[in-house]
Amino acid sequence: MIKRLFLLPLLLWLDGCASQYSISEQQVQQYLNDKVVKQIKLDSEGMKLQSGITRLDVKLGEQAERISVTAFGELKLETPLFPLYASMQTRFSATPRYQASNHSLYLDDMQIEDVLLTPEKLQLLIGPVARQMANQAKDLLQDQPIYVLDTDKPKEAKIAEMTQSIKVEPGKLTLLFK
Template sequence: MKRLLLLPLILWLAGCASQYSISEQQVQQYLNDKVVKQVKLDSDGMKIQSGITRLDVKLGEQPERISVTAFGELKIDTPLFPLYASMQAKFNAKPRYQASNHGLYLDDLQLEDVSLTPEKLQTLIGPVARQMANQAKSLLQQQPIYVLNSDKPKEATIAEMTQSIKVEPGKLTLLFK
């Protein structure tokens, strides 16, 4: 009888030993703490201040893909008057685990949409928004979206055991060797 009661616990522990999950919120927090940057550009006498204010993450909306939405602000000082706009750029990508630094990276990053608010500025400063979206894309391609912390014993062990990633709704599951 006692063995029968221990069976669910043993099965649960076996499942824990073959995978580890990172939540959508953990990835989003990491990106907002480590990747969000301010970018300043000068272009043809216009001073452009742009910055990514936050990144939102959705895991598993599409099979094995991550959606990242970058929100930003644009301020363009023109000779006549300043222009202000909010930008939103949506990307999707396939995650990859890189064992050498225990980081999760984005491959096949695709820009799906760029929009400005107010919409009436789309024609006037749309190219600047597209340039800002490309800068966000470059940041997301070059930097990890999450890194397992080698200073924490549990994460260090997980980092050494991880072989691949599986994207599921709301989480990334690290699969072990």
């Protein structure tokens, strides 16, 4: 019992010496799919096209200091004869930024890497509209946080106060402290 009491201050001191905290690729992906995907519905002006994102996949550190986000979605085009359906996959890359005022991570310098439609024969028919919708998704993703530290949890509240910058590493985002 006395050994435990002696170790407690040492453990607390070592915990306070940490200079970084990591958020895993899976944590970011889960946050995006739980909080962001539901909010993204895309509209096309002038065409009867409905679309939405069904899932977002995240890869961290494949490119230096960048995040790769792949959006999977469904498109439905109403035509006079019959509706056309397609699956859409859009890959983005971006630089993460930590915003201390709301303890959130955002995407900057977001670029569309590619837009793929399945079946491929619809690429010629709705490819330009799909790219327009990919731009809408890009704008929506840039405006929303990709991860928010939960300040109701004491550990994350302390991390939120201390975070100064962010670093992208393979499989994780590392928050660096002041």
